[in-house]
Amino acid sequence: MNPMFEVAVVGGGVVGCAVARLLALHDCSVVLLEAGTDIGAGTSKANTAILHTGFDATPGTLESRLVARGYELLSAYAPTVGVSIEKVGAVLVAWTDEQAQALPSLITKAQSNGYNRANIIDSNTVYDLEPHLGPGVVAGLVVPDEHIIDPWSTPIAFATEAVANGAVIMRNFPVTRVHVGAEYTELQTADGQMILARYVVNSAGLYGDEVHRQFGFDGFTIVPRRGELIVFDKFARSLVNRTILPVPTAHTKGVLVAPTVFGNVMLGPTADNIDDKRATGSTKAGIAALIDKGRRIFPGLMNEEVTAVYAGLRAATEHSDYHLSSDAAARYVCLGGIRSTGLTSSMALAEETVIFLSACDFMPKRSDEVAKITLIPLGEVDDRPYQSGGRIVCHCERVTASEIAGAVTSSVPAVSFDGLRRRTRATAGRCQGFYCTAEICSLTGLQS
Amino acid sequence: MTAKRVEIVGGGPSGLSAAITLKRLGVAEVIVHEREPKAGGAPRHTEHLGFGIRDLHRVMSGPRYAARLVEMALAARVDLRLESTVFERPDCNALVVATGVRERPRSARLIPGDRPAGILTTGALQQLVQRGFPVGRRALIVGAEHVSFSAIMTLSHGGCRAVGLVTNHDRHQTYPPLKWMTATRHRVPIITGTDVEEIRGHGRVAEVALSNGQMIACDTVVFTGDWIPENELARHMGVALALDYPSPVIDENFATSLDGVFAVGNVAHRVKSADSCAVEGQRAARAVAAYLVR
Numbered sequence: 001m002n003p004m005f006e007v008a009v010v011g012g013g014v015v016g017c018a019v020a021r022l023l024a025l026h027d028c029s030v031v032l033l034e035a036g037t038d039i040g041a042g043t044s045k046a047n048t049a050i051l052h053t054g055f056d057a058t059p060g061t062l063e064s065r066l067v068a069r070g071y072e073l074l075s076a077y078a079p080t081v082g083v084s085i086e087k088v089g090a091v092l093v094a095w096t097d098e099q100a101q102a103l104p105s106l107i108t109k110a111q112s113n114g115y116n117r118a119n120i121i122d123s124n125t126v127y128d129l130e131p132h133l134g135p136g137v138v139a140g141l142v143v144p145d146e147h148i149i150d151p152w153s154t155p156i157a158f159a160t161e162a163v164a165n166g167a168v169i170m171r172n173f174p175v176t177r178v179h180v181g182a183e184y185t186e187l188q189t190a191d192g193q194m195i196l197a198r199y200v201v202n203s204a205g206l207y208g209d210e211v212h213r214q215f216g217f218d219g220f221t222i223v224p225r226r227g228e229l230i231v232f233d234k235f236a237r238s239l240v241n242r243t244i245l246p247v248p249t250a251h252t253k254g255v256l257v258a259p260t261v262f263g264n265v266m267l268g269p270t271a272d273n274i275d276d277k278r279a280t281g282s283t284k285a286g287i288a289a290l291i292d293k294g295r296r297i298f299p300g301l302m303n304e305e306v307t308a309v310y311a312g313l314r315a316a317t318e319h320s321d322y323h324l325s326s327d328a329a330a331r332y333v334c335l336g337g338i339r340s341t342g343l344t345s346s347m348a349l350a351e352e353t354v355i356f357l358s359a360c361d362f363m364p365k366r367s368d369e370v371a372k373i374t375l376i377p378l379g380e381v382d383d384r385p386y387q388s389g390g391r392i393v394c395h396c397e398r399v400t401a402s403e404i405a406g407a408v409t410s411s412v413p414a415v416s417f418d419g420l421r422r423r424t425r426a427t428a429g430r431c432q433g434f435y436c437t438a439e440i441c442s443l444t445g446l447q448s
Numbered sequence: 449m450t451a452k453r454v455e456i457v458g459g460g461p462s463g464l465s466a467a468i469t470l471k472r473l474g475v476a477e478v479i480v481h482e483r484e485p486k487a488g489g490a491p492r493h494t495e496h497l498g499f500g501i502r503d504l505h506r507v508m509s510g511p512r513y514a515a516r517l518v519e520m521a522l523a524a525r526v527d528l529r530l531e532s533t534v535f536e537r538p539d540c541n542a543l544v545v546a547t548g549v550r551e552r553p554r555s556a557r558l559i560p561g562d563r564p565a566g567i568l569t570t571g572a573l574q575q576l577v578q579r580g581f582p583v584g585r586r587a588l589i590v591g592a593e594h595v596s597f598s599a600i601m602t603l604s605h606g607g608c609r610a611v612g613l614v615t616n617h618d619r620h621q622t623y624p625p626l627k628w629m630t631a632t633r634h635r636v637p638i639i640t641g642t643d644v645e646e647i648r649g650h651g652r653v654a655e656v657a658l659s660n661g662q663m664i665a666c667d668t669v670v671f672t673g674d675w676i677p678e679n680e681l682a683r684h685m686g687v688a689l690a691l692d693y694p695s696p697v698i699d700e701n702f703a704t705s706l707d708g709v710f711a712v713g714n715v716a717h718r719v720k721s722a723d724s725c726a727v728e729g730q731r732a733a734r735a736v737a738a739y740l741v742r
């Protein structure tokens with residue numbers, strides 16, 4: 001007998017996890033189907049870790065509305081579940097007169113997006129705020145409400161809360177065949193696993209177009225856009241006070257420099273449209289381009305060691321906005337083309353899903369009693385377990401033995417070093433496991 | 449020196465040797481902070497002979513040497529504190545930073561490609577093999593320093609074959625006997641003047657592209673040497689670092705730019721053997737003792 005659920009959410013990235021969480025807070029049975037070995041391990045693990053106000057979105061788009069709403073929701077939610085956020089603010093830096101002339105139009109754009117706190121400052125003020133910027137700043141635009149956030153704990157928190165409220169997570173479940181029946185939809189994998197669900201939400205990210213076609217629909221095609229990122233040692237953190245944004249061009253939002261909640265500095269992303277949905281490797285050209293840009297923005301960055309280089313694929317499409325749709329007959333909701341802003345908009349997309357489902361005549365009641373969860377925060381500004389005397393195993397990131405052991409026994413457990421790293425920061429620091437790899441193998445049974 | 453207290457951060461060969469000598473010179477209280485559950489430093493994990501020659505005038509294995517230094521420290525009544533991490537400058541008459549050195553990992557070398565499992569440093573490799581964990585079947589070693597050749601032996605103990613040793617230098621940087629005992633004996637080709645261009649593999653390392661056009665099929669890559677001083681505490685305290693290599697600047701008495709703060713062993717200079725660091729620790733202890741009675 002195949003398992004049956006009222007709703008199946010296909011895709012366990014940050015969006016799918018947010019949807020599964022919100023549905024689990026209602027009186028209905030929910031399954032989250034993840035193709036990979038872990039949730040939050042695709043596009044969601046390789047973003048710029050910024051909680052956007054949405055000041056620079058295209059006014060009137062779904063993305064503009066949902067980023068603004070998602071920002072409100074996630075900035076309120078994160079502190080209640082142990083997801084670290086910091087309101088560091090951002091400065092958009094103009095390096096040429098031409099860029100400086102574009103700043104007033106960005107204020108207007110921000111206002112159209114409902115954001116009224118951006119303002120233009122001269123170069124002296126920019127250097128007062130960010131004394132380590134390289135030479136040549138012409139002017140700047142301050143966006144005081146931009147946040148940085150722990151991007152890995154966000155989907156983990158959603159998933160943990162979903163499970164605590166009865167949702168089931170099935171990993172290694174890549175949906176390759178869909179059959180919409182009269183009462184239930186069959187969702188199958190190539191290796192013969194099958195579940196039945198009355199309603200299906202497509203949050204399959206890079207593979208969203210393929211799932212959409214399985215339901216017999218068309219309308220968007222995913223063109224993976226690779227973004228490479230470089231993370232610098234924590235010693236670089238004192239160079240950067242705020243997120244430093246470039247003036248966007250028609251082609252790209254450009255390369256930014258941002259502090260991370262873990263106390264590092266991030267440089268990136270590049271933006272290359274590619275064909276291969278598995279090409280998450282960094283490239284020689286991408287790294288060289290970032291280093292070249294980074295050197296001009298913060299010359300001092302180049303004196304610091306790099307602790308990580310990685311690439312993520314954003315689920316871009318041929319359209320410039322998200323693709324959201326539903327079909328009452330197929331009892332189906334599609335959250336397609338959710339690009340890098342998906343982290344910020346995730347909780348708003350979950351709200352949107354509930355509205356779409358009600359249009360499909362599915363209106364579950366909000367549960368009277370819900371289980372609360374909280375994670376151990378991983379941010380530098382939060383209290384960390386090592387400060388109250390736990391045995392430190394990962395010295396670079398000061399991760400204790402009990403945090404590491406806990407990550408593999410939790411309700412949404414890590415099954416690999418990569419998963420452990422996202423849940424605890426262990427081995428994510430400057431030595432990359434030189435000291436602690438074997439001890440972690442002993443503690444967790446994971447293979448390095 | 450009856451009322452003086454010296455704290456030493458790091459329980460490796462230089463830190464323990466400094467502590468033992470300070471006690472012998474009559475310093476009342478000598479505390480060694482070792483952040484790991486066991487003291488002895490890097491030699492704990494180096495399961496081959498060649499340790500203790502310069503300081504103990506014997507030839508020992510790494511673990512035996514590490515254990516001997518700990519025994520001597522305890523016998524000398526050094527206050528050895530395990531699992532003790534020092535985050536801030538402690539209140540004491542003199543502080544000795546002996547925090548050692550680590551290998552530069554893949555990320556800091558800016559090597560492009562995928563991020564699969566199977567990418568290690570020698571430090572991690574030695575500990576994995578010592579604990580009996582699997583380390584793959586075919587490994588490419590990056591670097592051709594002493595430690596790189598040591599990695600050949602460690603891999604062999606772990607049931608993994610070294611399929612090549614690649615360095616961007618024109619030649620290897622080790623002693624001919626060590627090269628002979630390892631690379632020659634295990635028939636490991638040394639590829640010189642060559643960079644690692646890209647690591648490929650989903651899940652596990654599958655192949656490595658080299659700048660000479662070669663593609664190496666392997667499931668493990670070991671990044672060896674290319675050392676970085678473990679300078680977090682020193683830098684955090686505001687100790688001046690050298691410009692060409694990020695170790696604390698020290699004078700002939702091992703004194704750093706901060707009064708009362710000394711640095712010794714591999715944190716303080718380009719990497720040297722364990723026994724050389726131990727001898728240095730003994731010398732540093734005499735300098736610290738002189739400082740205490742200045």
